[in-house]
Amino acid sequence: MTASVVAALLHYLGAVNLSCSGQSSSVTATGRDFDFVHAIAQSAHCIAQGKIGSGFDVSAAVYGSHRYTRFSPEILSSAQVIGGSCLPDVVADIVTRRWDHEKTQFSLPPLMCLLLGEPGTGGSSTPSMVGSVKQWQKSDPQKATDTWSKLGMANSVLENQLRSLSKLSEDHWDAYESVVRSCSRLTFMKWTEVATNQQQELIVKSLLAARDAFLEIRLHMREMGVAAGVPIEPESQT
Template identity: 30%
Template sequence: MVNRAFSAPGKALLVGGYLVLDPQYRSYVVALSSRMHAVVSQAAPCDEKSFKVTIKSSQFNSDEWNYMIAGEAPFEVRELDGRKNPFAEKVVEVIMNYCQPSPTETGDILVEVYSDPGYHSVGTSMLKRNSYKEFRFHDETITKVPKTGLGSSAGLVTVLVSALLSIFKPSLNVRAEKDLVTIHNLSQVAHCQAQGKVGSGFDVAAAVFGSIMYQRFDPELINNLPAANSIHYAQALRKLVDETDWKFEHENITLPPGFRLIMGDVNNGSETTKLVAKVKAWYDLNYPRSLDIYQKINEGNVSFIEGIGKLASFSKESPSEYNCMLQSLNSGADFETYDIIKQIRQAVDQVRAKFRLITDESGADIEPPVQTQLLDQSLNLKGVLTGMVPGAGGFDAISLIVTDNSDIPSQTRNDGKFSSVTWLNLRQQNTGVKEEIPEHYDKFT
C-alpha cells in the first residue's frame, strides 16, 4: 500500500492582473498559508485489464469522482457515474498519458482531497480537527459553496498532479528543482485543458514554487499539443514536459520584514473567465489607446515592485529608522513623510485608477464601486500600507498589505462599513508544493 501526502498554497496576485497574460510583463504573486491537500494511496495490483482512480472530498457533502483507466496511450479516462469535475479529469488524463502505466500492473488509486478554511466562505460549515490539521466541512457540494479567490483550482490541480505522479514515480522529491519543474509543466497542461483555454499560469506557478515574481510561458507550448485522443498526444506531452524549455520566470520573493498580507472575504466570488473575455473585447476594440492604458498600469506595477524592493533594502540598511516607519504606520501618524510609502501607495493608486476606467468602459467588474469604497476605507485603518482587489478583480476577497502588529479585525469590529467583510486568517508562505505526513489527515472530529 503506497501512502503519501502533498499540499500546495493559495495565492494573491498583488500586481499584474490582466497584463500577466502577456509574457513581456512582470507580476508579483504572494503564496498564502491556506493550502490544498491531497493524500494518495494505492491498492495492490490484481492483474485486471483496468484500474480505478477515485478522487474524494469528504469536506463537501462527500463529493466523489471515479475514473476507470483501461488500455494504453492515448488513455481513455471515463467517470463511471457521469459526474463532472474538469480539473480532476484532466489531471488523471494528463498523468496517465505521461506515465503510461500498465493496467494489469497497477492497483486502484484513492486520492483524498482537503482544502484549508481560507478557500471558501464559512457559511454554515462546521470546523473539525485532529491533533495536526483543521478543516471546514460543508453541507453543500463544492460547486455550491462560494470561493474567496485564492486559486483553489490551481492548488487542486498541483496537489493532484503531485499525488498521482508519486505513484508512478516513487522517487519524486518536491524539494528538487527538476521534479518541481515536471510538476509545474504537467499542472499547467492539465489546468489549461480543464479551463478550455491557456491562462497566464501564475496561479499554478505560485502553487508549485511559492511567492514569486512571474513572467508567463508562451501559450503556444500548450496550444500546439495534439488532441488528447490523438495517437501522438502522449509522445508530444512527454516531449513538452521533459525536453522543452518553457522560458518562464519564477523568481522567489518575500514581503519586506514587518509586513504581512491580510485578505477580506466579501462572500461573493467572481468568474474570472468572463471578466477576462470582457477585458479582451474592450482591449481589441480600443486599440491602440488600450495599449497606452496597459502601459500606465505596467508603470504602476513596476513602481510597486521597486518600492517593495526598496523597503526590503531599507530594513537592512537602517533598521532603527525602518522600525520608526512601522510604528508610524501602526499609530496612523503622518507616515507619508516616508517617500517609499508614498511611492507604493501612488503606484497602487495609479493601477487602481486605470482598472476603474476599464471597469467603466468594458462592463467587467475589475474594481466595482463597492470594492473601491471598501479599499478606500481600509486605507484609513492603522497599519495598512496599501490594498487592492487581487488577480482579475471582481467581488472576490480584497488584499491589504499591513504591518505585523496591526489588528485589522479589532479595528473594524462593530463598524458598519466593514459589516460584509470576513477577515481571513492568512499569512504569506514562501514554500510552494511540499510533502506532508499522511497520518496527519486521519479522523477529523
C-alpha cells in the same frame, strides 16, 4: 489543488523527490524537480480547462512567492489537441520543450501581510469579465494598449518600492521596524511625522511611494473596468 495533486502523484511514483529538509530523506527537492511538477501541472490545468490560461496560479503553487512572466502559449499547444493524440506522447512533448517562463524571487517586506477582503456578495465571474475586457481591447486597441502600458508601469513601480523596503529592512532594521509599526497606527497623512533621522525618512518616502503606486494601479484597473463595462475596480471597493 491541481499542482498539489500532481506533485503528490509524481513524488509517490518516484518521478521527483519532494522530501522536505526536515524529513528523514537525505535528498531534498531540486529546481529540476519543481520545473517538472510545474510542466505537468500546467499541462493538466490546460487539459482540464480546455484552454491555456496565464498559468500564474499554478506557478505560484509550485514555486511560492515570486514575480512571474508567462510562458509562450505554444508550449502547451499539444495539450489542446489531445483528442487525437496519445496522452503519454503529449506529456513527453511538453516536458521536453524549452519552457521560457520567468520566475524572479519576490516577497513582501517584513512586517507586511496581504489581506483578502470578501464583500459578502460572492465572487465575480472571471470568464465573463475576461471576455468583456478582450472585447474592449478589440474595439479600442489604442486605448487598451495605453491603459495596459500605464498599468504595467505602475506595477513595476510598486515592485521596486517593495524591494526597496525589503532592502531598507535589511540595512536598517531598528529604524524600519519603528517606522512600520508607527505608521500602521496612523493615517498616511501623518507618516512623515514619525521620521526622526535620515534612515527613517527614506523608509517613509518608500512607503508613501508604494501607496501612490497602489492607488495608480487601482485607477487604471477602474478605467479598464469602466471601458469594458465590468466592475473590475469599482469606486466603492477602493
